[in-house]
Amino acid sequence: MSPKIVDKNARRLEIAAVAGVLFGKYGFDKVTVDSVAKAAGIGKGTVYEYFQNKEALIDGAFETLMTHMMTHMTDTLDLTLRPLDALRKLTFSMVDALNHVGEQYGFFLEYILMLNRGGGNAGILTGMLTEYRQMVGGLLEAAVDAGQVRANLDIANAAASYAAWFDGAIFHWMTIQSPDLKTLATAFWDFFVSGITPREEAQIA
Amino acid sequence: MSPKIVDKNARRLEIAAVAGVLFGKYGFDKVTVDSVAKAAGIGKGTVYEYFQNKEALIDGAFETLMTHMMTHMTDTLDLTLRPLDALRKLTFSMVDALNHVGEQYGFFLEYILMLNRGGGNAGILTGMLTEYRQMVGGLLEAAVDAGQVRANLDIANAAASYAAWFDGAIFHWMTIQSPDLKTLATAFWDFFVSGITPREEAQIA
Amino acid sequence: MSPKIVDKNARRLEIAAVAGVLFGKYGFDKVTVDSVAKAAGIGKGTVYEYFQNKEALIDGAFETLMTHMMTHMTDTLDLTLRPLDALRKLTFSMVDALNHVGEQYGFFLEYILMLNRGGGNAGILTGMLTEYRQMVGGLLEAAVDAGQVRANLDIANAAASYAAWFDGAIFHWMTIQSPDLKTLATAFWDFFVSGITPREEAQIA
Amino acid sequence: MSPKIVDKNARRLEIAAVAGVLFGKYGFDKVTVDSVAKAAGIGKGTVYEYFQNKEALIDGAFETLMTHMMTHMTDTLDLTLRPLDALRKLTFSMVDALNHVGEQYGFFLEYILMLNRGGGNAGILTGMLTEYRQMVGGLLEAAVDAGQVRANLDIANAAASYAAWFDGAIFHWMTIQSPDLKTLATAFWDFFVSGITPREEAQIA
DNA sequence: CATGAATGAGTATTCATTCAT
DNA sequence: TATGAATGAATACTCATTCAT
Numbered sequence: 134m135s136p137k138i139v140d141k142n143a144r145r146l147e148i149a150a151v152a153g154v155l156f157g158k159y160g161f162d163k164v165t166v167d168s169v170a171k172a173a174g175i176g177k178g179t180v181y182e183y184f185q186n187k188e189a190l191i192d193g194a195f196e197t198l199m200t201h202m203m204t205h206m207t208d209t210l211d212l213t214l215r216p217l218d219a220l221r222k223l224t225f226s227m228v229d230a231l232n233h234v235g236e237q238y239g240f241f242l243e244y245i246l247m248l249n250r251g252g253g254n255a256g257i258l259t260g261m262l263t264e265y266r267q268m269v270g271g272l273l274e275a276a277v278d279a280g281q282v283r284a285n286l287d288i289a290n291a292a293a294s295y296a297a298w299f300d301g302a303i304f305h306w307m308t309i310q311s312p313d314l315k316t317l318a319t320a321f322w323d324f325f326v327s328g329i330t331p332r333e334e335a336q337i338a
Numbered sequence: 339m340s341p342k343i344v345d346k347n348a349r350r351l352e353i354a355a356v357a358g359v360l361f362g363k364y365g366f367d368k369v370t371v372d373s374v375a376k377a378a379g380i381g382k383g384t385v386y387e388y389f390q391n392k393e394a395l396i397d398g399a400f401e402t403l404m405t406h407m408m409t410h411m412t413d414t415l416d417l418t419l420r421p422l423d424a425l426r427k428l429t430f431s432m433v434d435a436l437n438h439v440g441e442q443y444g445f446f447l448e449y450i451l452m453l454n455r456g457g458g459n460a461g462i463l464t465g466m467l468t469e470y471r472q473m474v475g476g477l478l479e480a481a482v483d484a485g486q487v488r489a490n491l492d493i494a495n496a497a498a499s500y501a502a503w504f505d506g507a508i509f510h511w512m513t514i515q516s517p518d519l520k521t522l523a524t525a526f527w528d529f530f531v532s533g534i535t536p537r538e539e540a541q542i543a
Numbered sequence: 544m545s546p547k548i549v550d551k552n553a554r555r556l557e558i559a560a561v562a563g564v565l566f567g568k569y570g571f572d573k574v575t576v577d578s579v580a581k582a583a584g585i586g587k588g589t590v591y592e593y594f595q596n597k598e599a600l601i602d603g604a605f606e607t608l609m610t611h612m613m614t615h616m617t618d619t620l621d622l623t624l625r626p627l628d629a630l631r632k633l634t635f636s637m638v639d640a641l642n643h644v645g646e647q648y649g650f651f652l653e654y655i656l657m658l659n660r661g662g663g664n665a666g667i668l669t670g671m672l673t674e675y676r677q678m679v680g681g682l683l684e685a686a687v688d689a690g691q692v693r694a695n696l697d698i699a700n701a702a703a704s705y706a707a708w709f710d711g712a713i714f715h716w717m718t719i720q721s722p723d724l725k726t727l728a729t730a731f732w733d734f735f736v737s738g739i740t741p742r743e744e745a746q747i748a
Numbered sequence: 749m750s751p752k753i754v755d756k757n758a759r760r761l762e763i764a765a766v767a768g769v770l771f772g773k774y775g776f777d778k779v780t781v782d783s784v785a786k787a788a789g790i791g792k793g794t795v796y797e798y799f800q801n802k803e804a805l806i807d808g809a810f811e812t813l814m815t816h817m818m819t820h821m822t823d824t825l826d827l828t829l830r831p832l833d834a835l836r837k838l839t840f841s842m843v844d845a846l847n848h849v850g851e852q853y854g855f856f857l858e859y860i861l862m863l864n865r866g867g868g869n870a871g872i873l874t875g876m877l878t879e880y881r882q883m884v885g886g887l888l889e890a891a892v893d894a895g896q897v898r899a900n901l902d903i904a905n906a907a908a909s910y911a912a913w914f915d916g917a918i919f920h921w922m923t924i925q926s927p928d929l930k931t932l933a934t935a936f937w938d939f940f941v942s943g944i945t946p947r948e949e950a951q952i953a
Numbered sequence: 954c955a956t957g958a959a960t961g962a963g964t965a966t967t968c969a970t971t972c973a974t
Numbered sequence: 975t976a977t978g979a980a981t982g983a984a985t986a987c988t989c990a991t992t993c994a995t
Contacts, residue, residue, distance in 0.1 A: 160455055162367035165968060167978095176977040178971085187969065239454055242447060249444055249512050250365055259514050290525030293510070293517065297526070298499065301506020304447075305498070307454055309464050312498065320495030321502075328533030346958095370985060381960040383988085392986070551979095570865055572777035575964060586981040588967085597965070649864055652857060652919075659854055659922050660775055669924050700935030703920070703927065707936075708909065711916020715908070717864050719874050722908065730905030731912070738943030780989060782957095791956040793992085802990065 145183045146197060148173050153194035157240030161191055161247065192254050195244045198237055199261050205230055206268065216275035217282065221322060223272075224299070228318045231303060238303060266292045273329070283331040291329060298325075350388045351402060353378050358399035362445030366396055366452065397459050400449050403442055404466050410435055411473065421480035422487065426527060428477075429504070433523045436508060443508060471497045478534070488536040496534060503530075555593045556607060558583050563604035567650030571601055571657065602664050605654050608647055609671050615640055616678065626686035630679065631732060634709070638728045641713060648713060676702045683739070693741040701739060708735075760798045761812060763788050768809035772855030776806055776862065807872070810859045813852055814876050820845055821883065831891035835884065836937060839914070843933045846918060853918060881907045888944070898946040906944060913940075 151173045155164045166187055170177040184190045209226040211219050231238060248255045270292035276282040298321060306314050356378040360369045371392055375382040389395045414431040416424050436443060453460045475497035481487040503526060511519045561583040565574045576597055580587040594600045619636040621629050641648060658665045680702035686692040708731055716724050766788045770779045781802055785792040799805045824841040826834050846853060863870045885907035891897040913936055921929050 158455070160451065163455075166970085167968075170978095177969095178977050179975085181970075182975070239451055243451055245509070245513055246365065246444055246448055246451075250363070250368075262510060262514055287525050287528075290517065290522065291529060293522055294503065294507070294526045294529060297506035297510050297522070298503040299506065300509055301502035301504065302499070304450070304505055304509065305467060305502050308450055309467055312495065317495065317498055317502070320492050321499045323492075324496060324499060324533040326533075328529040328531075371987080372985080382986095383960050384958080386987070387958065387960095568865070570861065573865075576966080577964080587965095588981050589979080591966070592979065592981095649861055653861055655919070655923055656775065656854055656858055656861075660773070660778075672920060672923055697935055697938075700927065700932065701939060703932055704913065704917070704936045704939060707916035707920050707932065708913040709916065710919055711912035711914065712909070714860070714915055714919065715877060715912050718860055719877055722905065727905065727908055727912070730902050731909045733902075734906060734909060734943040736943075738939040738941075781991085782989075785957095792990095793956050794954085796991075797954070 148183055149193035149197045152190050153198050153237060153240055156194055157236040161243060196257060216272045216279055220272045224318060228314050266296050269295050282329045286329055353385060353388055354398035354402045357395050358403050358442060358445055361396060361399055362441040365448060401462060421477045421484055425477045429523060433519050471501050474500050487534045491534055558590060558593055559603035559607045562600050563608050563647060563650055566604055567646040570653060606667060626682045626689055627691040630682045634728060638724050676706050679705050692739045696739055763798055764808035764812045767805050768813050768852060768855055771809055772851040776858060811872060831887045831894055832896040835887045839933060843929050881911050884910050897944045901944055
């Protein structure tokens, strides 16, 4: 009922978003609370009205980033398409989006490192990765049902592999810009499809 | 000329190795030069005898790590096997090794982030990644010649995809320990082979 | 806008003054920023709120000292006296003052050395010395008009010589306390006056 | 009898001279023992064979500088000239010399500051200044005897004033290069002579 | 005698956090 | 509620000095 609560939350998200951009660009330790405040157009003390400390700020920033990415995914997911086509569309849409949020992605990586070292809220990330795998898994399952994918596919691990490939590709692309992300994705998709679609027989030695 | 006999290079590598472990465990900014010195059993000033500054220390540590990893790869590479088998062996050997250098791998990720933000020596990393892709590409090419892999495979991109998957898998594994790396690798391998081996025909919609 | 009312400029001058005393007593390099803070009764970080770095602190201290000295001179300058008498009064008043700011004077010397080596703001000092010479030159000129000084005196260089003597005298006095500054000044004044006042004829060989 | 003693002393003087140049150029605190060693073409440890510590090094450097200056003075002193002319020659010769040892002079000033703050060997400096005043005083006394200077001159204080002027002039010249030292000296000399030479009567108010 | 590798005390500077207004 | 002045803990880096060779 109190309209201020809305304001407070909006302001919170605003600050977190600004912080996320800075963290992505310069890294957690190089970003000062003061620079976040300046970038958000508020006083340094005010940041502490919304976040208990710098750590909380990074958690908030990460949540905001994840929300954006998940929203993008959900929005892009087109259930009128056949499952494998929906996955293809999703894949390339993400590639497109990444060309625009590359810096944020750096922040994403860094956050994972922080978690690994005991800082941050691991739950957020685990949950998000699980959700990501499940979305892909769900599509693959539907594709099995639709006969687009071979029935004996280990869906959970295929989804995990897909996701791993995706993040690894971005990761390498950040290091060497060649080949560009779209080319890499195209080649992968081709090869991914070859691996999962029905076939007469496998002839491995 | 020098009255004190010290193998300056050996000492340098020693310090870099110690630093690498700490950087991997706690991250660059959380590691103090003093802690590196203590861990190496030397005085703080001595670190500065071998490295101009903390940045140089991280470059040195990275070089050391890369050298180790490349050496491990080369050592593991068994050219008496058929190419695809050699690649499989390499893959699982790396997975094994990673269970032991997981922390170092965190350092590896972090270094990439630093490079992306303008610090560090980008050349080392680019070179290493290129070398990694080439090694895999070489094996795939040999596999094509041996008829183990379909002839129309885009080798360069398949190698890049393989490498991307590999790093992405480690990356996700660092975040959620489930499934374990070996399971993930087994599923990927199966599915990778399906994608690259010869087949009657592709039946994609 | 600012909820905390602090006269930033007053605080700045206060810190500079305190720093000036310490610099004078112990020299720039022997004085730590922390000791300045302690002496000013503030925290170390606060010093950096007012001065960008230690160098800025010394510039500020010097400005403060110069302002004090110049104010003292101007206050002492009595224009109701005949010009030469005004200069005499000024001279001895400065001597008196110096017995109290001797330590500061050490800082003054040191600052000049720093300037000579490329640090500090040379403009401040040059301006101050020029002003000092002009004040003396003005008095000598008035004395010429009043017939107290011989008309053919090279005023600019006499003023420069006077100033040089003054600083040199302080300088030697700092080294050997004998003779005391007043005696030295008395002798100089007598002899200075002999050199500049009108005379029948010069009988130099 | 031992020829090594000569060597040792020569080496000592050599190091001190080199140190003096560096101290003059950069200031005591900015000069490292290592840089002195490098400049002297020896090892860092060797410096400590000849000087107990950095402080001793500065004392040695100062002694060397003083010896040079005194030697220059004594060499220049021409007793075949009439006393006042000898003093004039000495003055201008020193001015000439200073154009070449300006940097060393900075060291001289700094040393005085150090003494004033309790470091260094005050005796050396006091002795040297006394000697300097006595040399000038002696010439003035001889000039009185020769009738070149008025008999009622307070010789001790005139000598002290002369010396003070000299150092003050150099000091100002270091700050503002204008007027050049020779011009300043010419004006001073003219005016000094006016003040000390015999005259009919003083007509001061 | 000469050396320079090793050392750690000492210091400038940054920045997260607090709190009076 | 918003602010930014004040603070001091934390840290990279320097350099005089020692001492094994």
